[in-house]
Amino acid sequence: MNNREIFEESKKYIPGGVNSPVRAFNNIGINPPIIKSGNGAILTDEEGKEYIDFVLAWGPMLLGHSDKDVISAMEKQINEGIAFGAATKLELEMAKFISETVDNIEMIRMVNSGTEATMSAIKLARGYTGKRKIIKFAGCYHGHFDGFLIEAGSGVLTNGIPGSLGVPKESIENTLIGIYNDGEQVEGLFEKYGDDIAAIILEPVAGNMGVIKANEEFIIKLRELCDKYGSLLIYDEVMSGFRVAYKGAQSLFNVKPDLVTFAKIMGGGLPCGAYGGRKEIMEKLSPVGGVYQAGTMSGNPVVMAAGYETLKKLHSHPEYYEHINKLGEKLEKGMLDIAKENNIPMVINRVGAMMTVFFTKLEDVKSYDDVKTCDEEMYKKYFLHMLENGFNLPPSQFEAMFLSVVHEEKHIDKFLEAFKSFRYND
Secondary structure, eight states: OOHHHHHHHHTTTSGGGOSSGGGGOTTTTSOOOOEEEEEBTEEEETTSOEEEESSTTTTTOTTOBTOHHHHHHHHHHHHHOSOOSSOOHHHHHHHHHHHHHSTTOSEEEEESSHHHHHHHHHHHHHHHHOOOEEEEETTOOOOSOGGGOSSOOHHHHHTTOSSOTTOOHHHHTTEEEEOTTOHHHHHHHHHHHGGGEEEEEEOSEEOSSSOEEOOHHHHHHHHHHHHHHTOEEEEEOTTTBTTTBTTOGGGGSSOOOSEEEEEGGGGTTSSOEEEEEOHHHHTTBTTTSSBOOOOTTTTOHHHHHHHHHHHHHHHHOTHHHHHHHHHHHHHHHHHHHHHHHTTOOOEEEEETTEEEEEOOSSSOOOSHHHHTTSOHHHHHHHHHHHHHTTEEOOSSTTSOEEOOTTOOHHHHHHHHHHHHTOOTTO
16 A cells, blocks of 8 residues: 555544644645654655654654664563553663753653643642642643643644634633743733642743743743742653753753653653652652542553663763754754745744744744744745655644754755755745
8 A cells, every 4th residue: 555545544444544633744735654664864654765854753763763772672671571550660760860860850750641741740730739720831732631722832733723622611711821931921920810820831942833942031030930929830841851952951041940741752762751840749649649640551661661771872972962963053054044045034943953944034933923923835835845855844834843863964965955946936
C-alpha cells in the first residue's frame, strides 16, 4: 500500500485517519506521508522516500531516531519484564537522577504524558493552596485537559477552532487568560481574583504558538505576584525540558518555579511525563497527602530504562548542546540572509534546539497576537516546497521545528540550498 492508500484506509477505523489531529495535514491540503522507519536524522515513508527530520516526533528525539544505547537499554529491560504495576529500582534511579541534576526538583512523580503532568500539577497546586483558579497564557498549550483548552495555541489554531467541543462551561470558568510577556495585564488579574488563584502555568519558552521566549522582567513579575498572593508558579517544560539546555528553560532565568512539568525527551521516545518541585508541595500527593493521582503504567520499567539512558547521555555530554546551538545559529542566519535577498517577510525565533519560522511583516514576534499576524498560506507554500525537497517540517505555522544531536552541517546546507529556491510570491 502507498501513503495515500494507507491514509484512506485508516480513515475507516480511526477518526480522521490519525491519532493526533495535526498529523492529518488538513490545513496543508495533502495526504501525509506514512512513516515506516527512522534512523538518525532521517525518516523513511512507506513508499521509500527519505526526509531529513526537523520534527523529531514533536521534540522527544534529541538523540535522533534509533539511538543504539537507548535501544540497548530498552532491550535489556524487555528481557526482564515489560510491566509490573509495582515499584521498581529503575523508578528510584530515574527520580534520583533528575532530582540531583535538575534545579528546583526535590521530589518528582512519574506519569505517562505531558497532559497528565500538567493537569496533575494543577490539581496539586489547588490542593496545596486551597484555591480554585489558574492563569494560563493565550497561545500556550498544556495538553487536552478541559481547563487548558482556551486560547490553546497550535492545535486549535491549526484546525481553525476557538477551543474544543465537549468542554463544559463550568470546566473552564476557573481558567483566567493571561497575555504572554505582559506583566501588567497579569497583575490586573491578580488584583481582581488574587485571593482565589492557585497557580500560574507558563511555558517559559513557548513552543505551541511557535517559539517565543518569555522576557526576564515578565518572569520576575510572575514570581512576585505568586509570592504576594500565595499562588504557585508552574513551569511547563514538557517541550523545553532537557532540550533548550539540559536543565531546561528554567536555567535561562533567575527565577525559581514551585513546580515543573516534563515529558517528551525524558521518555527517550516512549510515552512519559513527570512533575516535580519542592518537597513540601509534592508530599501533598497521595499516599502521603490528600491529593490523589495514580496511573497503572506510570514509571513503566521499559520507559524508565529508555528515559534514564537518554538523560544520562545528555547530562554527560554537554558538547551535544554546543553542537546543536552551532547548527541552529547556522540555520537561522542562513535562512534570514536568504529571506532578505529574496524579499521574504520573515521572523525567526530560536532558543537552542527549538526554532520557528514566522512569515510576518512584523519586526518581532513576542506574543499570541503577534503570531496571529502570520501568513498561513505562505507557510503552507513553504512547507510543501520543503517537503518536496525531502524535509520533514511541522505542518503548521504555529509549531516549533527541532534540531537533534545527530543533525550535521550537511543537513543544514541541504536545507538552505532548498530554501534558496523558495519564492514568496510564486
